[in-house]
Amino acid sequence: MLRALIFDFDGLIVDTETSAIDAWACLHEEDNVPFRRAHMHAIIGHADTPHDPWIHYAADVSRAALETRYRRAAREMTLAAPVLPGVRKLIDTARAAGLRLAVASNSSHAHVDHHLAHRGLLALFDHVACRDDVAHGKPEPDVYLAALRGLGVDASETIAFEDSVPGHEAAYRAGLRVVVAPNPSTAHFKFPHAAWQVPSLADVSLPALQARFA
Numbered sequence: 001m002l003r004a005l006i007f008d009f010d011g012l013i014v015d016t017e018t019s020a021i022d023a024w025a026c027l028h029e030e031d032n033v034p035f036r037r038a039h040m041h042a043i044i045g046h047a048d049t050p051h052d053p054w055i056h057y058a059a060d061v062s063r064a065a066l067e068t069r070y071r072r073a074a075r076e077m078t079l080a081a082p083v084l085p086g087v088r089k090l091i092d093t094a095r096a097a098g099l100r101l102a103v104a105s106n107s108s109h110a111h112v113d114h115h116l117a118h119r120g121l122l123a124l125f126d127h128v129a130c131r132d133d134v135a136h137g138k139p140e141p142d143v144y145l146a147a148l149r150g151l152g153v154d155a156s157e158t159i160a161f162e163d164s165v166p167g168h169e170a171a172y173r174a175g176l177r178v179v180v181a182p183n184p185s186t187a188h189f190k191f192p193h194a195a196w197q198v199p200s201l202a203d204v205s206l207p208a209l210q211a212r213f214a
Contacts, residue, residue, distance in 0.1 A: 002210055003157040005094050006147045006176070009105040009112045011163040011183045012201075013087050016078045016115070018185045023074035024053050027066065033057055083119050084183070086202030091124050093206045102127040104147040104160070106137045106167065127151050139166035144174035159209060161201065165189050177213055179204060 011017040021037060028035035034056050054066050094101060102125055105112045109130045116122035127150030134142035148155055155175035162168040163183050171178045172193035180194040181201050191197055196212060198204055 001157055002099065002159065002213060004100040004102065004148075004151050004153040004159075005090075006102045006104050006144065006151075006158060006160045006171070007087075007091075008160075008162045008164070008167050009103050009116070010107055011186060012161055012181060013083060013103075013121070014078070014081050014115060014119070015084060015183045015185075016081060017163075018183060019077040019081050020074050021185055023070055023077050026073055027069055028056070031057070078115065079118060083121070084181075085200045086181075086204060088121075090201055090204055090206070091121070095124060097206055099206075100126045100151045100153060102129060102147040102151050104129045104143045104171070106131050106143065108132050138164075138170035139173070141170050141174035144171050144176060148174065159213060161204075165191065168193050179209075 007013055009016075025035050025037065036056070053070070054061070054063055057063075057066065091101060103112060103116070105128075107130060109128065109132055112128060112130050113122060116125070116128070122128070127147060129143050129146040129150055131137045131143065133146050134140075136142045144160060148158065151158070158176055160168075160171035160174075160176040160178045162171055162178055162180050163186050165186070168178045168180050168191050177195040178191075178193055180191045180197045181199070181204070182189065182191075182197075
């Protein structure tokens, strides 16, 4: 019996991941510095992976100044990014059917709660579990296990939705069946643990989920 749905946030509900990469790319273009988009694709979905987005800048350039410019650009792009296709309809349909809903994110509450509220989505979820709630981020299963506890449901009664490789691995390791809907920044990856992969959540309906995972 299907009782709950758990959604990733970044890249699945809102494509903040492409916004973040676009912000990095924008600064590099403004400064006429080469930018390797693939270098940034490699960190998508990870919470604790060390990386230097300014690796192609000269050593004497202020990293602090670059970070200030980056945060401003990324914030503007992320606030303007729309809810991705199919997300709101699936949430509304699931709520109307009495399913419980949660978010399981590798980002902080400050980020996730703010952006959900900005789009009128925060109150639609029964529980939000974030990286700052658990000891280990994705691909460890901790944040999904926290979401399951928060909902009071079993993994066998729940479907997870993800867009990234570490995210879908985390859900799988938590015992969940995982529907993967990649975004433009993750579409080139392979998802070996996906129970179902779709172009977007616009291709997912509650009856289709119930039929596929009954």
